[in-house]
Amino acid sequence: MNMRLITLPALAAALAMTAACSGTGGDTAADVAAPATSQPPASTGTEPSEPTASPMPFGAACSAVPVSGEGSFTGMADDPVATAASNNPVLSTLVAAVTKAGLVDTLNSAEDITVFAPTDDAFAKIPKETLDKVLADKKMLTSILTYHVVSGRKTPTDLENGSFTTLQGGKVTTSGSGEDYKADDATVVCGNVSTRNATVYLVDTVLMPKS
Numbered sequence: 576m577n578m579r580l581i582t583l584p585a586l587a588a589a590l591a592m593t594a595a596c597s598g599t600g601g602d603t604a605a606d607v608a609a610p611a612t613s614q615p616p617a618s619t620g621t622e623p624s625e626p627t628a629s630p631m632p633f634g635a636a637c638s639a640v641p642v643s644g645e646g647s648f649t650g651m652a653d654d655p656v657a658t659a660a661s662n663n664p665v666l667s668t669l670v671a672a673v674t675k676a677g678l679v680d681t682l683n684s685a686e687d688i689t690v691f692a693p694t695d696d697a698f699a700k701i702p703k704e705t706l707d708k709v710l711a712d713k714k715m716l717t718s719i720l721t722y723h724v725v726s727g728r729k730t731p732t733d734l735e736n737g738s739f740t741t742l743q744g745g746k747v748t749t750s751g752s753g754e755d756y757k758a759d760d761a762t763v764v765c766g767n768v769s770t771r772n773a774t775v776y777l778v779d780t781v782l783m784p785k786s
Contacts, residue, residue, distance in 0.1 A: 633731075633754040636694060636764035636777055639665050648768060655683035656690055656773035665777065668698040675710055676717045682724070688773045689729040689739075691747065691758045693781045700780060718743055722784045728774040731756065731767055745784045758782060 632640075632648055641647045645654070646662035657679045660666045669692055673679055682690070698706060709716055722743040729737070729749075734756045737749040749758050756763040761780035768775040 632765060632768045634763060634765040634777070636665060636779075637768075640765070640768075652769045652771065654771055656685075656688070656770040656775065657682040659770040659773075660692060660775075665694045665696075666692055668695045669693055672698075672710060672716060672720060676713060676720050678717065678720055683772070685724075686772055687726070687728050688742075689725045689727060690773050690775045691723045691725075691761070691763075691782060692775050692777050693723070693761075694764065694777050694779060697761070697778060697780050718784055719781065722747065723782055729776075730774075734758075734763075734766075734776075741784075743784055747782060 640663065641650075644650055644662075646664060650662060651659035654662070657670070657673055660673070661670045673682065682688075701709075709719065722741045722745055724742040725739040725747065726742075727739075729739070731754075734749040735752055738746050739749070741747055747758055749756060751757055751763070754766070756766060756776070758776065758778055759782050761778035761782055763776045764779050765777040768777065
């Protein structure tokens, strides 16, 4: 008996229905040698400002990240993004999906990307039968996962009013301020997590390509 594979619009509808029922919804300046003088140089008013440190990870789900070891923020910063995710206890379903789609090497070898990473709770919003079909359809799974990846390391400021072309080819829109951000209809629950080659924003809903 032939079984018809689920389409992206159908999956998006299933997500929307489940969410409704649950109620959850530089350029770098070159170094310049200082003049040999005991007096500080006079200000010209054009000196670059002091660099500011990147904000620390923020959000309620950050509390689930280990405080030490490979799965900690410090440990994740040393590994490429797919490897780092495999050490994060709230991203096990995403890691399994990335492995099934054959995207581990693609993500680990990419340079300077941003990943909107659905947590295990995000995948749990999808009915099991629907999720199983998606995981069994490599083409659909790849389309969905690559929709979560954009080029460049996006800062929280970049997300305040953003529209970014994804690796899948569609556009993901972001909005927010402070420590409250959204990517499409998903909420960032732990943001600005650094890995060796990516900036990661954990989200509470799986993002769906528009087509």
